[in-house]
Amino acid sequence: TQLLEQSPQFLSIQEGENLTVYCNSSSVFSSLQWYRQEPGEGPVLLVTVVTGGEVKKLKRLTFQFGDARKDSSLHITAAQPGDTGLYLCAGPAGGTSYGKLTFGQGTILTVHP
Amino acid sequence: DAGVTQSPTHLIKTRGQQVTLRCSPKSGHDTVSWYQQALGQGPQFIFQYYEEEERQRGNFPDRFSGHQFPNYSSELNVNALLLGDSALYLCASSPPGTGDYEQYFGPGTRLTVT
Numbered sequence: 001t002q003l004l005e006q007s008p009q010f011l012s013i014q015e016g017e018n019l020t021v022y023c024n025s026s027s028v029f030s031s032l033q034w035y036r037q038e039p040g041e042g043p044v045l046l047v048t049v050v051t052g053g054e055v056k057k058l059k060r061l062t063f064q065f066g067d068a069r070k071d072s073s074l075h076i077t078a079a080q081p082g083d084t085g086l087y088l089c090a091g092p093a094g095g096t097s098y099g100k101l102t103f104g105q106g107t108i109l110t111v112h113p
Numbered sequence: 114d115a116g117v118t119q120s121p122t123h124l125i126k127t128r129g130q131q132v133t134l135r136c137s138p139k140s141g142h143d144t145v146s147w148y149q150q151a152l153g154q155g156p157q158f159i160f161q162y163y164e165e166e167e168r169q170r171g172n173f174p175d176r177f178s179g180h181q182f183p184n185y186s187s188e189l190n191v192n193a194l195l196l197g198d199s200a201l202y203l204c205a206s207s208p209p210g211t212g213d214y215e216q217y218f219g220p221g222t223r224l225t226v227t
Contacts, residue, residue, distance in 0.1 A: 033215065042117070042203050042218030043156070088155050100146070100169050101216060103155030 006104035023089035117219035138206030
């Protein structure tokens with residue numbers, strides 16, 4: 001079973017600060033996805049990274065896939081209260097192209113005004 | 114363009130009862146997956162349906178069953194409910210040809226078992 005471990009579990013920062021969330025595994029993933037989930041709602045897909053070393057930017061969010069495709073990071077620049085939520089990384093379980101996604105346990109981010 | 118929809122939004126059931134949750138995928142999507150999310154945790158995969166058949170299954174007992182209809186909508190059934198089945202149940206759909214690269218989630222059904 002491929003596992004994803006996220007760190008930190010909780011992050012509480014002030015508006016304007018930068019932060020990085022990490023997603024690590026001992027297994028190789030064919031791709032990794034990042035989701036953001038707000039209370040009472042389903043996860044919303046932010047990005048998919050597929051190629052080792054790939055970097056994708058989404059406004060103030062920068063996503064990186066490790067060269068060995070075993071880890072990923074999410075960096076937020078100048079965080080805003082609207083960034084508050086649960087951030088989840090996920091990848092195809094078992095290295096297969098079809099089927100289940102395995103999720104990390106999530107990082108709860110709180111950005112204070 | 115409607116996204117993934119789920120019904121009902123909330124549900125309260127008694128231990129031992131049975132429940133059916135419903136999901137309509139995003140337009141153009143043919144694959145539906147179901148997840149269980151306990152409070153403060155990441156979603157756990159239950160199973161996935163494609164072409165009206167269960168294609169993959171996670172570590173959930175046979176009390177959890179499902180169905181996919183010709184219009185790609187899906188149902189999740191849980192029999193003999195336990196208190197531990199209380200959770201947010203999420204449905205996700207995927208477009209053709211992407212495998213599980215990208216899954217789009219509905220808002221979920223919050224199930225409370227008393």
